Amino acid sequence: MSGKSRASRGRGVPRLGRYALRAASLAVALGVWQLLTSLDIDLWLRFSQFPTVADVARTFADRLSGPDYWTDLTDSLTRILTGFLLAAVLGVAAGVLVARSRLAEDLLGPVLEVVRPIPAIALVPVAILLFPSNEQGIVFITFTAAFFPVLVSTRHAVRALTPGWEEAVLTMGGGRWRILASVVLPGALPGIFGGLSVGIGVSWICVISAEMISGQYGVGYRTWQDYTVVNYAGVFVGMVTIGVLGWLTSTAVELLGRRLTRWLPRTSYVAAGRAPRRVNRAAAAVPVSPTTQEGVPHDQLV
DSSP: OOHHHHHHHHHHHHHHHHHHHHHHHHHHHHHHHHHHHHTTOBSSSBGGGSOOHHHHHHHHHHHHTSHHHHHHHHHHHHHHHHHHHHHHHHHHHHHHHHHHOHHHHHHHHHHHHHHTTSOGGGGHHHHHHHSSSHHHHHHHHHHHHHHHHHHHHHHHHHHTSOHHHHHHHHHTTOOHHHHIIIIIHHHHHHHHHHHHHHHHHHHHHHHHHHHHHHOSSSHHHHHHHHHHTTOHHHHHHHHHHHHHHHHHHHHHHHHHHHHHTTTSOOOOOOOTTOOOSOOOHHHHTSOOOHHHHTTOOHHHHO
């Protein structure tokens, strides 16, 4: 067996173990839920009021076989993706502009800082008055929720860039657009995707709340309707759906970020007393005196 095959096999076994551990933790949580609700445990928390896991699973199966569930799913995903994509584009553009231009900071900064602390869900009355349809208002709420995390993260990431990179491009004859394309946006990508990860989570919170208040169809709307008719199993179906959708979209953003920033050195958890499994190739190519390696943490060498 080649060294490469042994390394791949060594990495695969711990990964399978981690997946098994995650699945086991989820199974234990569901088992505790089923036990507490089936036995009608009422200590300080009233688990007798909760539906059991079996009840939620049966309701979930019934919903999957009907058309309304998929209509709700499509509407919520359309709203979240439309608002989030608008927020991603405009948030990054505004963050770069405010960070790079004193005039833009003076003109836009005060307005943005006054509006930013206002919860997006508090803008529902504004959306109802401003937009001719509830659909456009919900997209506006979703956009607002994601816009400010992206804006703030982008602004801080751009301001934290090393000035020497920009000076190097200027020395080689590059202009503003060259600096933007070669230094500013690539250098700020880790911070930008940090804001996108936060923004997609906040967007789900706000879009569900907006659907509960003024929506027609959507996961949030259906969850609220189940609550009004005292269908608690249906409420939990909506909660599980929201959780899964939020996890999938957040994972998609994270994977895209890793793909676009694959040039960054990656660090992984290393158990105490073990040597790191992977070393940054660029750092490994730099000759370092053996005397300087002793007592220096691995992350500083990389």
